[in-house]
Amino acid sequence: MSNQEPIQIFLEGRSDQKYITSIEGNYHSNKVKLFLDDPVKGKRQEDHRFTPYLFMKDLKDHKIQLYQNSSQRDEMIKKYKIKIEKLRTDGNLRLDSGFKYLVTSDISVNSLTQFFKGAGVDPWDRKDIFQLNSPQEQFLIQTGKRLFKGFENYKDIHKLYFDIETTGLSPYDSKIFLIGIKDNRGFQHVIEIDDTPESELEGIELFFRVIDQLKPSIVCGHNSENFDFHFIIERAKLLGSPLKYAKYPTSQGGPIRRKKSYLKMASDTEEYEQTIMYGYNVMDIAHAVRRAMAINSDIKSWGLKYITKFAEKNKKDRMYVEGSKIYEIYRDNKNYRIDRTTNDYTIIKDNEYVSPTEDTITGKEIINQYLLDDLWETEQVDEVYNQSSFLLASLIPTGFSRVSTMGTAVTWKLLMMAYSYEQRISIPNHDKKRNFVGGLTRVFKKGFGQRIFKLDYASLYPSIMIEHNTFPPCDIDHVMRRILIYFYDTRNKYKKLTKKYEKTDKESSTYYDVRQLPIKILNNGFFGSLSAPEVFPWADLDLGEEITCTGRLYIRLMIKYFENLGFTSIILDTDGVNMSAPKDVDKHHYIGLGINSLVEKNKHYYGVDAVVAEFNDIHMKGVMGLDVDDEWKASINMARKNYVNLTYKGKAKITGNTLKSKKLQTYLENFINKGVKLILNNKPKEFIEYYYQYVEKIFNRELPLSHMANKSKVKLTNREYIAREGKTNINGKPLPKMAHMELLKESGIEKSLGETIYYINTGKMISHSDVGNCSLVDIETNPNELGYYNAPRYLSIFNKRIKPLLCVFKSDVRDTILVKNPKDRQYYTSRQMELIMETEDTIEEVMFLSFEEITFWNKVGKDPNEIFDGFSIDDSLVKLDIHKNKEIINKLKEKFKSQGVEVKSFHDDYKEGDFVINHKFMNDKEIWNLSEVISGSLVEMEELKV
């Protein structure tokens, strides 16, 4: 354990300074200001200095000469107080050709860049030669300080929540009438604004004065970057305000401003305007929710009302007002009867008698309470979804708003840059981007299954990296390996503690559970970073591919092992297989040896758990091991990555985008949710009846427009969409139109990025596609409104979606179920309605290494059959068919040799013009080909008989 201490100190920051909540630096000096919130001494600021630096490659390699002659250079070095230090490379080629000089200036980051600009190179433009951190990051890296040190919980940070109410959506034709403010230390206030411009400006100014008084560390709202701040600032400008708000009275901080910034959500990046307030972290909670949404497909919307319910944090007695009625109720000077236990209210009509004992409330009071309840919920959502960013910020040397918007590869880059700076190691030259082999995925059995187990490798990719030592050689201190092992151990420790306190001490349990979260994020992101050379300079694609190819071997090994024991593989995806167990599986009994860390010593295991524990103890090695992820009562297996499972509690869990998507129209979703349960509970006749009833409803337009509406997410601004018009695809054809963007363009409505819009196809025939045949639908005002829609087309879309579900029926029945008109409905016998399961992909095929895999192993000069050397597992399970292949290939080679032709195999090092034997698996058959190497690739010439 003790050898992990330096890593822990590095990650948590070697400086002991506590309670830093934000840092302000700049490019024109070497000064930074720290903002602290000491629980005893209170809020204060500190001035600090740092030495601006950048990492630089050897300029000679880029044919760049710094200044005309050495005397001129020396003069500039003196002027800008430049120092150049050579960093460690230990003879590693990528470090030698990387950023191996550390250049510093005692003056400022600008003087550093000025020095190079004077010589004709702008470091900001030449990311290929220079690596720079922001002043804030430079300070943190240099001093070993970290944000939020000393704060045990996110709750301990002083946070201010706000929300505004406006008369409309645009600041140019509507105005603010309420601003709600609440902090997490007992303050709350609603600023009321009347109809005059003076009052509105006063309200805005008061809002900033309140912030200035309270000095919270974090200022946040829900969707505040896109909406509230934009609105407030634009209104203030229109009303003639100079916008010099939110300064610390004693500071020299500049005015509030907005800066182009990026929000990273899994593989998506979105631009937004970030609000900058000197000394504060300005956060948008919707960002945290949207990042969670990108990873968790069960979250359907990032709206405040939805997400509070999803997180089960909704206030039970909250005041609720429909969005369109807020202004009306606020302004109409009416009184309402209210039930204080539920906060339900009804309007009191003019001349209506009200007894003095009745509880009443004014419209204004309703809206004020509504606003405060919104803020209360905002705080709850913040606590749930920003927790991991808060914890990450105490490990990663950068500001809070950046931590909560950047991607995982940048996170790892900052960690590695910090380590390289501390240890004076060069930053490697980046690897070249290329495609590579990823996870293996198959569906072996299609249709209806019962009693299904999911067996998957615990953290497959990180485990492979640790067990097979796949780390880049350019990491000369092996720090990535050490960090990963530290994370692995720490996370396991937290997981064990979470479990230990689960029943006795809920608070401690949650404390540890929350702490394993940032580690999980860093762990999961590591493999992706290692394969992202354009972002992460330490990336190594051969290693990335070795990890995935090794993963493919592990999954094959597992399939062979369990099939041998009578298990049936159903669906395979990357790191796990859904299997059905043999009938006698419950007879299995195993007493844990505890050799494998996933197995408890002396614990009695039964059934599938026993089989898996034995596999782990006896046959796995080191950190590698299988988990029994779950057990299900029944399943529908439709296609690769697409299946539905029934839990023993009766819940249907849908996996894959065939039946689960945020774009799925509500009418489809409603049918699917009920329909899959009927099939899973083995009620095929009821399913068929339900299907025909639903066809009738769609056909006769009995379903509300809000349920039929297509959902599209806005990913382009109107301007970007219009700019797309002249563009073509790789074949020179124009890019197709997008129905929802056409609607926005025509109506002149500009939606924020990330918003969902709803529209309905109003054509007459199936062939009437959406473009030119659709109109926008307001799903909120009249959710139950019926109306005209393109029934044949929606029915056809419905049938297409349902089709994959029919894989549970016999093939002759399957083809007759779907109808275009309810009068064509079919009737079936019980025998016809038996649910089935049939073979799709074969085990034999999947045991073959793909051509790409063999090419890879060949390229790196490794034998995949040696991956399991040292594992105590039966050779026949481990050794793959490539040995058999080798025998056949050798025979074929000899045959050609006897005819005087030199032939190679793809195991060999082949060149342009060589003849090569290769093989593939098609329709369950092995096919052998003779190919010629033309322009670096294999061109098939003839099929060979074996």
Place this chain on the structure above:
DNA sequence: CACTGTGGCCGTGGAC
């Protein structure tokens, strides 16, 4: 002073 990966399914618009 943007940017983790591959594999897979489905819908769409447009060309033939």
Place this chain on the structure above:
DNA sequence: GTCCACGGCCAC
């Protein structure tokens, strides 16, 4: 009808 490129979303 069939094919294609592309976008979107999802699984891991």
